[in-house]
Amino acid sequence: MSDQAFQAVLPDPDLDDAQRAFAHRIRAFAADKLAPHARRIDEEEVFRAESVAELAAARVLGGPLRPENGGEGWSAVELALAHEEIGAVCGNTRGFLAVHTGLVSQCIEAHGSDAQRRTWLPRLAGGEIIGCFGLTEEEAGSDVGAMQTRAEPVGDGRYRIHGKKIWITNGGVADVCLVFANADPERGKDGITGFLVPTDSAGLRRERMPGRELGHRGSDHAQLVFEGVEVGEDAIVGGLGNGFRVALDGLHAGRLSVAAGAVGIHRAALDASLRFVTTREQFGRTIDRFQMVQERIADMAVELLASRALVLRCARRRDAGVETDGDLAAAKLYSTEAAARACDQAVLLHGGRGYSSAYPVERLLRDVMGLRIYEGTSMIQKGLLARAFLRAR
Ligand SMILES: Cc1cc2nc3c(=O)[nH]c(=O)nc-3n(C[C@H](O)[C@H](O)[C@H](O)COP(=O)(O)OP(=O)(O)OC[C@H]3O[C@@H](n4cnc5c(N)ncnc54)[C@H](O)[C@@H]3O)c2cc1C
Structure with missing residues (x-):
């Protein structure tokens, strides 16, 4: 640009x-x-x-x-x-x-x-090594506490991890996985513990995710199968039974990046649309002269400003040590949904060209869908936001 x-x-x-x-x-x-x-x-x-x-x-x-x-x-x-x-x-x-x-x-x-x-x-x-984060399972996505991966104590402070993680970004290329497993299922989510596991450990198998992703196709997504992977207590991150909190804190840190990334995609969709509508001619004039096109540009622009304002507000509050779950949920929810709307409009504004990989906007639209899902779907963010407001009453 x-x-x-x-x-x-x-x-x-x-x-x-x-x-x-x-x-x-x-x-x-x-x-x-x-x-x-x-x-x-x-x-x-x-x-x-x-x-x-x-x-x-x-x-x-x-x-x-x-x-x-x-x-x-x-x-x-x-x-x-x-x-x-x-x-x-x-x-x-x-x-x-x-x-x-x-x-x-x-x-x-x-x-x-x-x-x-x-x-x-x-x-x-x-950059000598790559990391991945193993939280999601077949039956435990939004409901992290339902995870079935187990860390079975085998004496002398050692554990054997059994279970399967899915949708793990970098999973196939990572050297170390921060994996979450329940070391004491009777305690429910208070048994969940984070372990740092080298990916060349005996008993750890990595497979490509089945199917073809809608977007993020230049990323590595894998399933990690743990079949009795043995680790010592020096692999535990944040203490035995504190994994739920560690995982949520990790997601909290990461969500700001997702929200800011959505602002970037939104900006790219607007930028591509500005270039296109000011050069494409129909009915004897560039299409930016049509009010319905202008309306879409205005919507994309004002939502971009709102989105970035929410993200930077959240970041500034994080820097000041006063950020709340509600600040972050508002930023992630709004920025990802607004970016998805902007990408949708960008494809439409490009007409048939928007539907082709010869132009940039179809990739933006495919990629942005992932940001609405990972690190807490939009519905999960709405729940967090609503609870933050209800608590504040
Ligand atoms: C590109 C990509 C990369 C990913 N990378 C990673 C990674 O590196 N590590 C990792 O561990 N995971 C990763 N994930 C997994 C991701 O975090 C999960 O897909 C996400 O948390 C949702 O879980 P789920 O797919 O099981 O959906 P589900 O939790 O089954 O949700 C299905 C639907 O139900 C809705 N829903 C669920 N619970 C509620 C509720 N309480 N209220 C309202 N609606 C609800 C959801 O919003 C959604 O619409 C990745 C996913 C994608 C797509």
């Missing part, structure tokens, strides 16, 4: 010069390293391993981690800006980051032991 268009599509008056320079740096990185491959990896349905090293070299991979853990100490506002920029160009890379850094590295930083932080974080931040 040209700088002029960037200013038009990103008129955030509240960014300071340093934040604006930061967003520009990430945008230049995304344009240089990610944009040339974004369409190809979607069409070829391949995970691009080289992008991991590029993200590390650009100091993005460890971005939100503290410097002593190999990170850059990004604020939440910087995280949101980075994920908007990357999301606008490549949903696959943004999704990779949300899992690798948001769900795995940040969880280890927040809940891991000193030894776990030392062992895993510098290598995750440096």
Whole structure:
């Protein structure tokens, strides 16, 4: 996007010069390293391993981690800006980051032991290894507490993990999995425990997800089958029986990235539409002259402004230490739903061309559907938001 268009599509008056320079740096990185491959990896349905090293070299991979853990100490506002920029160009890379850094590295930083932080974080931040987050199961999606994966105590502080995780982003390429299993089913969700498991452990089998994904086709999605994978208590993250809280905290951290990524997709849909409607001619004029087209552009634009405002509001409140579940649910719910509406309109505005992979908007529409589902569906966000308001009464 040209700088002029960037200013038009990103008129955030509240960014300071340093934040604006930061967003520009990430945008230049995304344009240089990610944009040339974004369409190809979607069409070829391949995970691009080289992008991991590029993200590390650009100091993005460890971005939100503290410097002593190999990170850059990004604020939440910087995280949101980075994920908007990357999301606008490549949903696959943004999704990779949300899992690798948001769900795995940040969880280890927040809940891991000193030894776990030392062992895993510098290598995750440096791109030497890849992380994945194993929570979802066949019968436990939104209802995380219903998980059937078990961590059976076998003495001397050791556990054997049995169970199957599905839809695991990076699952087939990861070196380490933060997996959740119930070590004491009688205690219900208070038995759930997080374990860091190297993916070359005996008894761990990885399979590609069956079927073909609607979007995020340049991402790696796998099923992880645990058949008696043995781990010691040094693999436990956040304490025995605290896994439910660790997982929810991880999702809390990651949701800001999803919300910001949705703003990026929304912006890309608007940008592509602006370019198209100002050049496509029908009835002897460019189609931007038609009021019904203008109405759609106006709707996309105002929703983008609202979406970004909610995301940055949430990020600023996170930085100030006052963010609530309601702030985050509002940001994730609104930004993903608004982005889906924008992509839908973008396809329509492109006419038949919008229906073809020769134009960018069909990929945006396919990718955005995932953001409404993972890290808590829109219905789950609505429930969180409603409960936050009801509690506040
Ligand atoms: C691209 C992609 C990547 C993913 N990556 C990962 C990953 O890395 N790690 C991981 O662990 N998981 C991952 N997931 C899984 C994802 O987190 C789940 O798909 C999601 O949590 C929903 O669970 P489910 O698919 O079982 O749907 P279900 O929970 O069965 O939901 C089905 C429908 O019921 C609705 N519903 C359920 N409960 C309620 C309720 N209480 N109130 C109202 N409506 C409700 C839902 O909103 C949805 O519409 C990924 C999914 C996708 C699509």
